Structure formats: structure tokens, C-alpha cells
Amino acid sequence: MPINELTNQPINYILHLADDALIMSQRLSEWTGHGPVLEQDIALTNIALDFLGQSRMWYQYAASMMGDGATEDSLAMLRLEHEFKNHLLVELPNAMPSGRDWAFTVCKVFFFSAYQHALMQQLQHNADEEVRGIAAKSLKEVTYHLRWSREWILRLGDGTAESHQRMQQALTACWPFTGELFEVTTYAHGWVDYAAIKTEWMNEVLHTTTTATLDVPTTAAFQTGGLHGRHTEHLGYLLAEMQYLQRAYPNSEW
Amino acid sequence: MKPSVTYESLTALLETVADPEIPVLTIAEMGMLRGVHWQEATGEWEVLITPTYSGCPATDMIRAQIRMTLLEHGISNVRITQVLSPAWTTDWMTETAKEKLRQYGIAPPVGKSMDAALLENTVVLCPRCGSSNTHLVSAFSSTACKAFYTCNECLEPFDHFKCH
Numbered sequence: 001m002p003i004n005e006l007t008n009q010p011i012n013y014i015l016h017l018a019d020d021a022l023i024m025s026q027r028l029s030e031w032t033g034h035g036p037v038l039e040q041d042i043a044l045t046n047i048a049l050d051f052l053g054q055s056r057m058w059y060q061y062a063a064s065m066m067g068d069g070a071t072e073d074s075l076a077m078l079r080l081e082h083e084f085k086n087h088l089l090v091e092l093p094n095a096m097p098s099g100r101d102w103a104f105t106v107c108k109v110f111f112f113s114a115y116q117h118a119l120m121q122q123l124q125h126n127a128d129e130e131v132r133g134i135a136a137k138s139l140k141e142v143t144y145h146l147r148w149s150r151e152w153i154l155r156l157g158d159g160t161a162e163s164h165q166r167m168q169q170a171l172t173a174c175w176p177f178t179g180e181l182f183e184v185t186t187y188a189h190g191w192v193d194y195a196a197i198k199t200e201w202m203n204e205v206l207h208t209t210t211t212a213t214l215d216v217p218t219t220a221a222f223q224t225g226g227l228h229g230r231h232t233e234h235l236g237y238l239l240a241e242m243q244y245l246q247r248a249y250p251n252s253e254w
Numbered sequence: 255m256k257p258s259v260t261y262e263s264l265t266a267l268l269e270t271v272a273d274p275e276i277p278v279l280t281i282a283e284m285g286m287l288r289g290v291h292w293q294e295a296t297g298e299w300e301v302l303i304t305p306t307y308s309g310c311p312a313t314d315m316i317r318a319q320i321r322m323t324l325l326e327h328g329i330s331n332v333r334i335t336q337v338l339s340p341a342w343t344t345d346w347m348t349e350t351a352k353e354k355l356r357q358y359g360i361a362p363p364v365g366k367s368m369d370a371a372l373l374e375n376t377v378v379l380c381p382r383c384g385s386s387n388t389h390l391v392s393a394f395s396s397t398a399c400k401a402f403y404t405c406n407e408c409l410e411p412f413d414h415f416k417c418h
Contacts, residue, residue, distance in 0.1 A: 039392035039402065046394040053309025057338060133339025137308050140341070140418050141398075148393050 011065050012085065012187035014131075015075070016227065018058030019086035021138075022076055023235070024112060025051035026242050028105070030094060036102060043148060047109065050141040057134045077246035081236050082229035087112075089177040091226070091235040096173045103156055103163075103170035110149035111174055111205070115181045116142045118200040122192040150208050157212025164213065171209070172217050179221030185228065257292050257299065259329060264299060265290055271323050274315045275397055278358045281316055285346025288337050298331045299324075304342045306418075307398050344418045356381045361403065361414040378414045380405035 028048035035041025059072035089112060095101030120142055123135035156167040182198040209216050225231065245252060257264075268290065269282040281287050281303065288302040301320060305313045317334050324332050344363035347355075352362035361381045377386050385407035393416075395402035400413040 039394075042396075043392055043394035046398040049309035049311075049398050050307065051309070053305075053307060057308055129339045133337075133341055134308075136341035137305075137338065140343075141308065144393055144416070 009187065010128075011062055013191055014058055014062045014065065016085040016185075016187065018055050018062060018075070019084045020090055020112075021051045021055035021058065023084070023086045023238065024090045025049070025055060026238055027090065027092075027094060028109070031100065031105065034100060044105070047145050047148070050145070054134070054138045054141070057137070061130050061134065073246065077243045081231055081239055084229060084231065084235065084239075085227055086235075087177070087180050088223055088226040088232055089174065089180065091232060091238060092174070092177065093234055101166075101170065102152075103166045104173065106149050106152040106156070107167070107170040107174045109145060110153050110208070111178050111181070113142055113146040113149055114201050114204040115197065117146050117204075118197040119192060122197070126191070146204075150204075153208050153214070154212045157209065157214040167212070168214055171214055175217045175219065176221050176223045180224045180226060183224055183227055188227075258331075259327075261290065261292065264324070264329065267323055267327055267329075268301065268320065271316070271319050274312045274319065275310075276355065276358065276360070278354045279351050281320075283348050283351035283354070285342065285348070285351075286316070293333070296333070298333045299329070301332060301334045302337045303334060304337045306342050309398060342418075344415065355415060359412060360400065361412055363415050363417040365417060376417070378403055380408060380410065381412055382410050383408040 025048045028044055028051065031041065031044045032048070033041065035044055055076065056072055059075045062075055063070045063072055089108060092108060093099070094105045094108075096104060117139070120135045120139035124132055124139055126132050126135065153167065156163040158164070159167075181201065182194045184194050188194070206216060268287060269280055271281050273279045273281055273284055273286075276284075284306065286303050286306060288304050290302070291300045292298075293300050303313075303316065303320070313336075320334055321332060324330070345366055347363065355362045359381050361378045364376050364378055378388050378390075379386055380388050380403075383405060385405055387406040388403050389406060390401060391404050391411070392402040394400075395413050399416060399418065401416050402411065403414050404411045
């Protein structure tokens with residue numbers, strides 16, 4: 001079955017969910033062995049593993065829908081940059097413009113988890129049994145991700161002068177990429193109520209940031225393109241590293 | 255086609271397969287074994303399993319162990335199918351399983367299934383001294399399904415199997 005991004009084929013939406021989880025996982029796993037303390041290194045590694053598991057379930061389902069020899073591996077490791085349908089937010093590096101910054105990473109996880117929490121709550125009631133199962137499973141994990149990242153936003157925002165300033169800086173840098181979370185593409189039509197997701201997300205973000213003495217930017221969250229395969233310059237580098245082995249040694253297995 | 259073993263003897267074999275992460279528990283006690291069916295058309299036993307956590311690396315290992323256990327008893331016509339819906343919950347763990355977990359040094363999941371209120375105010379008993387005076391060190395621990403606690407009474411650190 002050929003994939004046309006401009007249609008509302010279910011495969012497009014399933015791949016979009018899979019790509020979000022996979023890229024989130026790959027990016028967070030860059031922290032493995034570099035966390036500020038052991039417990040937080042393990043926390044991020046576990047969160048990355050949850051995302052990897054979620055992406056595998058979506059890719060497996062997508063592959064079974066395609067039925068043309070596609071596998072979870074070919075979908076993850078052999079698609080090109082413009083074929084990925086993830087949000088720009090998840091492909092951003094762990095610090096802007098590069099490197100690792102705790103506040104920025106925590107902020108990304110928080111914005112994305114608040115979105116995913118609202119999304120999975122709706123998808124767990126989807127008409128499709130497989131979608132229901134994956135969403136219900138994901139929701140349990142996302143609840144922990146949201147709780148973990150929320151605690152860090154509070155701790156750093158309402159912490160020392162320096163932690164507050166760095167958390168605020170991260171929030172402002174992430175902000176332009178949050179609007180895309182509620183964009184309804186052709187292939188997303190009819191799956192969930194994005195207006196309701198936005199309301200729930202906004203409530204969570206405003207409540208947490210206010211408690212953390214942080215200011216939500218008033219500027220527009222204007223960055224888009226990821227859902228249509230138009231990505232930031234960061235995704236290509238990420239894929240180059242992630243897909244290297246499969247491309248250099250086709251069909252290799254562990 | 256007729257199956258070469260009975261449903262009961264096959265189930266009994268499957269119930270011996272241990273969880274690779276928590277070897278004192280079997281996959282049946284964990285609630286991961288969701289069913290066994292004889293498929294007349296293909297002449298295969300279909301074993302239904304469900305993962306605990308989506309990223310659980312033990313899932314592949316469990317599939318291999320099921321296959322090996324049955325092969326040792328000459329049963330090779332087996333298909334293992336992963337069932338995702340309904341999603342696994344800690345509610346499916348048997349009471350025996352929870353007690354075995356505690357004796358193994360892992361605090362079992364507290365209460366029934368996960369709801370937001372429970373997540374915020376869980377009192378986890380120390381699996382060693384039984385004290386309720388414990389504190390959460392990290393929401394994530396040695397595996398994704400556990401949180402890391404320390405007992406304020408006996409000062410021992412321990413894992414808590416998160417309600418899920």
C-alpha cells in the first residue's frame with residue numbers, strides 16, 4: 001500500500017505516533033551515562049526505554065497494516081528524513097543549539113508528556129482495539145513521565161536564582177515548538193479532539209509554571225512542518241546516527 | 255488434526271516459565287499469560303501473552319523461554335501471539351505473587367490499578383521491616399516497572415513495583 005501523506009489513510013497517523021515516540025526515545029537516550037546523578041540518569045534511561053517500547057508497538061501495528069513486507073525495523077531504520085512525521089519538538093537536541101542541558105531536556109519531556117497524557121486518554125477509547133491497547137499501556141507510562149518532569153519544573157523554577165533563570169530560558173526556547181502539538185493534519189482528522197487536548201495541555205502547563213514562578217511566553221508558538229516531513233536541521237543528524245548500522249550492514253540483527 | 259498433548263499438561267508446563275527479571279515469579283502469577291488455544295486449522299497451540307511495560311526487554315526473553323520449555327517436552331507446534339488489549343495491569347498479579355515479591359525484597363504494588371490520587375500519595379511498606387516510614391528516592395529504578403525507595407526505620411534501600 002503506497003503511503004500518501006495527503007490522504008487520511010490510518011497508516012499515516014499510526015506512523016506519526018510511532019515516529020514521535022521513536023525520536024523522543026533516541027534523543028533522550030543520548031543522556032545515558034551522562035545524567036547529573038545516578039538516579040536521574042536511570043530515570044531518563046527508563047523513560048527513553050518506555051518510548052522505545054511504545055514506538056515498537058505502533059511500528060509493529062503499522063507494518064501489519066501495510067502488509068507489503070514492511071517490518072518495525074524497516075519503518076524505523078530505513079525511512080528518510082522527509083518520511084518522518086514526528087513533531088519538531090521531539091527532534092530538538094537536549095540543549096539549544098546543541099549539547100546537553102538539564103532544564104531544556106526536562107522542559108521538552110514536560111511539554112510532550114502533558115500533550116501525550118491528554119492524547120492517550122482519548123485514544124484509549126478508540127474504535128480500533130489495537131490502538132486502544134497501545135494507548136492504554138502508553139498512558140500508564142506517560143503518567144509517570146509527566147509526574148517526573150513536572151517535579152523538575154517546580155524544583156528548578158522555584159529554586160535558586162540560577163536554576164530559575166535557566167528553567168525560564170529553556171521554557172522560552174521550547175515554546176515556539178509547542179503550537180505544532182495541536183495541529184490537525186489531513187491524516188489526523190477524526191482520531192481525537194485536538195481542541196480538548198489543547199485545553200487540557202494549557203491547564204497543566206499554566207498550573208505548573210505558575211506554581212514554579214515561571215512565565216509562559218506570550219509570543220506565538222509558530223514552528224511547524226514536522227507532521228508534513230519538513231524538519232529542523234537536527235533530525236538528519238539524529239537519523240544518521242540511529243540508522244547507520246542498518247544502512248551499513250543491511251539486515252543485520254543482534 | 256489432534257493435539258499431541260492435553261490442554262492441562264501444556265498449561266502446567268507454561269505455568270513453570272519464570273519471569274527473567276523476577277525469577278521467583280512465573281509469567282502466570284504475573285498475569286502475563288493470557289490464554290492457550292488449540293488451532294484446529296494450523297495444528298498449532300497458540301499461546302497468548304501480554305507485555306507488562308511496552309519497553310520491557312524481558313518480553314523477547316519470555317517468548318524464547320516459552321518456546322524452549324515446550325521444546326524440551328517435544329512440543330514444537332507453537333505460535334506465540336502478543337495481545338495488547340486490554341493492557342496489562344498490576345491488578346492481574348495474584349496475591350501469592352505479591353507476597354513472593356515482598357519476600358524477594360521488592361515492595362509489591364499498593365492498591366488497585368493506577369489512578370492519579372494513588373500516584374501522588376502512596377504509602378509503600380518496607381519489604382524488610384514492614385515499616386510505613388519510607389520515602390521515594392526516585393520514581394524510576396533498576397527496571398522501568400519499579401521505583402526506588404529507602405526505609406527510614408531500617409535504612410535499607412528497596413525497589414517498589416509501581417502500581418500500573
